[in-house]
Amino acid sequence: MKRIAWGITGSGDLIKETYEIMKDIKKKTDIEMMVFLSKDGEVVMKWYHMWDSIQKDFPNFKTEGGPNSPFIAGPLQVGYYDALIIAPATANTVAKIVYGIADTLVTNAVSQTAKGKTPVYVLAVDRERGSVKTYSPEGREMELKMREVDITNTEKLAQMENITVLKSPEDIYDIVGVKRT
Template sequence: MKRIAWGITGSGDLIKETYETMVDIKNKTDLQIMVFLSKEGETVMKWYHMWDDIQKDFPNFKTEGGPNSPFIAGPLQVGYYDALIIAPMTSNSVAKIVCGIGDTLVTNVVSQTAKGSTPIYILPVDREMGTVKTVSPEGRVMELKMREVDVSNTKKLAQMENITVINSPDELYDILGVNRD
């Protein structure tokens, strides 16, 4: 049986799509998925009216108490988990990781896991220059313009040791060996 650690940051962009994908994967497999949320991840789940969903679908989720609380980095470093997924990831968290800052639960977990052999998969929300369409908590479609600094940091993230940048929640099916049908 595989164990996956899935971290959620404070990004509203791609949160619904990622969440639906992870619930589908959970329902189709016997994977053990440990979910942890940054402080802002909790805020976004509530703002997008998904707080009740996560409590139902992943009742043992963990929320950030500090950069190393709950203690997730150690089990990831020693291989207790087969993979670390951070999806979606804010540009703020990407920038911190690129600069070597581990002052939040998610950034600390990524920086410490990268020192071991557990693979890390990250879905940054700012991947390419231009605009993206996203959905507000009220369901309104809106466009966001990507900033050069954020796209540049995503490119740097993709060059870091033991980190694979992914471009869509759908890639998680292949990464975790799950049939989409």
């Protein structure tokens, strides 16, 4: 794998774990990473005190100006990138993808990429029925109950063409062919 596009949505759940894995992959490989954030992805990076880190670790990242700005859907659709990874993905992003709503930079990128041959990988945060433990920006452990509608949408997402739902952030290592640390 030579180039990947990594889209960050407004999920606080799994953002720190995902970020550390992507930083590790960048350090261990010569994979070119194009990082882009939804409007809420930017909010969450700031809320979780990661804004300075992303500027340092991924200085050429892009932030959403609109569904097609910056223009990344074209290069994704024609195969310039070897993969599109959306991690982590909020329930809102998953629902929009499932129902064909492409009104954000991330959902438009997925919609257009899925039409081509570039594989799309999505780490949906609402994957399993029941409760999950996660952490607040201050590191306080929290328990969240997953909603049935969100789990059902993730299951529908897994059935869509050219989209693979990841089970954990660590699955990204396997996608790019890097040994897990």
